[in-house]
Amino acid sequence: MALKGKKSQDETLVKSKDFQGFLDEFQKETDRSTAIIGAAFLDEHLKQLLANFMVDDSNEVKQLLSQESPLGSFGARIRAAYCLGLISRQYFESLKLIKDVRNAFAHQLHGLTFENKDVADACKKLQALQPLKSRFAQTPRQMFVNSATFILMDISVRALTVLQKRRKIPNAPHVQEFFV
Structure with a gap:
């Protein structure tokens, strides 16, 4: 039993280091990298x-979640998580906006920043931190990163707590039970 607990603690530590590494990278990258890395991590x-x-x-x-499958894309996973009741409507809308921002950066060859009108407008619509927006003056990039x-x-x-609700x-x- 102690081994299982030790393994769990080690996995948590590794995930914590991964998350810290992600945060460091996420905040220091170019606008394009920030949008793409943030969406990839969320995906x-x-x-x-x-x-x-x-x-x-x-x-x-x-197989269901692999790249070429029905739930292999970021958009499909966002929709599935919402329709299964795993995320709120607010997160659903915010994740769709994050996906749109990611796509804008991924498909424009150069010159796009978070200050671009369409990207900035999308970031201003992010709802995840809506109650806190008035407390902090945020640039569109900060809104994206923080959300x-x-x-x-x-x-x-949620990924840990949902294990208790696993299907x-x-x-x-x-067959014979139907005919009794």
Whole structure:
């Protein structure tokens, strides 16, 4: 039993270091990298949230969440997490905006910044930190970084707590039970 606890503590420490590394990188990168890295990290955490909620059949879940599958894209994972009740409407809307910002940076070859009107307008609509917006004067980049970080932390916690609600594979009734 002590080994299991030790392993869990070690995994938590590694994840904590990964998260700190992500935050450091996330805040120091160019606007393009910040948008793409932030969305990629959120995508991975949504994938984990969904996997933790689904039945305990790693091969099937892995196939459902792989790149070429129905839930292989960031947009599909956002929608699935919302429709399964794993994230709020507010997060759903914010994650769609984050995806749009990521796509804008990914598809424009050069010159795009968070100060671009369309990108800035999208960042101003991010709802994750809506109650705190009036307390902090934020640039569009800060709004993006802070919203993505806040959602990321929350999804990370949800990915652990959702294990208690993991779907169970039902037992199939025997055919003869229908005819009794």
